[in-house]
Amino acid sequence: MTTMRARASIVPDTVLLLAACALACGGLLIARALAMEDARRAFSGEMIRQSIYIGIGLIAMAVASRTDYRLLRTLAPQLYVVAALGLVLVLVLGSNEYGARRWISIGGGITVQPSEFAKVATAIAAAAFAADRGATGRTTTVLLGLVGFMAALIVVEPDLGTAIVLGLAWFAIAMAWGVAWRYLGGLALLGLSMFPLALAVAIPDYQRERLAVFLDPGRDPLGSGFTLRQVEVAFSAGGLTGRGFNGAPSALSGVAPRSSDFAFAQLGEFGGALVTVAVIALFAVVAWRGYRAAAGAPDEFGRLLAVGLTTVIVLQAAMHMAVNMRLFPATGIPLPFVSTGGSALLAVFTAIGILESIAAHRTVHARRHATGPRSARPARRRA
Numbered sequence: 001m002t003t004m005r006a007r008a009s010i011v012p013d014t015v016l017l018l019a020a021c022a023l024a025c026g027g028l029l030i031a032r033a034l035a036m037e038d039a040r041r042a043f044s045g046e047m048i049r050q051s052i053y054i055g056i057g058l059i060a061m062a063v064a065s066r067t068d069y070r071l072l073r074t075l076a077p078q079l080y081v082v083a084a085l086g087l088v089l090v091l092v093l094g095s096n097e098y099g100a101r102r103w104i105s106i107g108g109g110i111t112v113q114p115s116e117f118a119k120v121a122t123a124i125a126a127a128a129f130a131a132d133r134g135a136t137g138r139t140t141t142v143l144l145g146l147v148g149f150m151a152a153l154i155v156v157e158p159d160l161g162t163a164i165v166l167g168l169a170w171f172a173i174a175m176a177w178g179v180a181w182r183y184l185g186g187l188a189l190l191g192l193s194m195f196p197l198a199l200a201v202a203i204p205d206y207q208r209e210r211l212a213v214f215l216d217p218g219r220d221p222l223g224s225g226f227t228l229r230q231v232e233v234a235f236s237a238g239g240l241t242g243r244g245f246n247g248a249p250s251a252l253s254g255v256a257p258r259s260s261d262f263a264f265a266q267l268g269e270f271g272g273a274l275v276t277v278a279v280i281a282l283f284a285v286v287a288w289r290g291y292r293a294a295a296g297a298p299d300e301f302g303r304l305l306a307v308g309l310t311t312v313i314v315l316q317a318a319m320h321m322a323v324n325m326r327l328f329p330a331t332g333i334p335l336p337f338v339s340t341g342g343s344a345l346l347a348v349f350t351a352i353g354i355l356e357s358i359a360a361h362r363t364v365h366a367r368r369h370a371t372g373p374r375s376a377r378p379a380r381r382r383a
Helices: 004-010 016-041 045-066 071-093 112-130 137-156 160-177 181-201 206-216 226-238 265-296 300-322 341-370
Strands: 093-098 100-107 110-112
Touching: 016 045, 016 137, 016 265, 016 341, 045 341, 071 100, 071 112, 071 137, 071 226, 110 341, 112 137, 112 160, 112 226, 112 300, 112 341, 137 160, 160 181, 226 265, 265 300, 300 341
Parallel strands: none
Antiparallel strands: 093 100, 100 110
């Protein structure tokens, strides 16, 4: 009876849920506009696929939100191993698209991107490891190894953007865990000092060319610099209110990954500055509610997990938008909830579901401490 009563009192974070759904609607608007542009139809195969992916993601979110997140602490080792095997498998069997081997084809035109699920699994494993131990030099190094191993497998694909997101998520978890600032500062300096070596050895030619275009915007305007020039044109054409989601010709028509890697620019062209500001505000809401769930989590695992998942979502969004606004070199990283791609949508909605579970248990925890046991309540005064 007590368990049933506790479950009944678990309520979702409606604000977080609405923010995620509103962002997903932005992806549907892009798919509809592209369908209108290509075939003058309100619906297309791409829009139908995006709708199905969102539906599956919402189901995954609902299941995760109704599952006690503390179960993930027990499953963390298995989830980490499965995610690592997926990243190894993509290096062996993955298909090469846009110069990277990130996807595994499972037939019927459906592909799976293991790195999207690896981000969630790594956050779970890191939170589970840290929650059981104090932040010492040895344990911090082991935690860095857990995240670094996943990041290294992702860099080999190569997918530098996702690896950077994982690295920054490690910093966020480490700070929340209580790692000394001198340790974090030393690692940051070490990473910066090794960047030239990584640029010369580990980063492929096409990513070096992206960096060159970023540093020299006028470089090869009809070749490697064409995409970012068209992104600028798209933002300029959108103005304040946009050109509308009615199939008007787009400046990004010649850019292949415009509904994924450049989704923010596409929203800026179709919806204008008002829509882009709204998107930024929605991600700010996701950050607020995610870190709020972390602050009120009833245990250390929930707190660190909420910090890790929220940081992954928010930093990925920030990096995508920075690339689109030419504030960061192109990395090929999707905009959470908005960009096309079933793996990305399923992973991010699952992460939101876990945050919902943590927030819900926060509500129950707060109620129990606020009311206290029945015998401890003060006696009602008589008039």
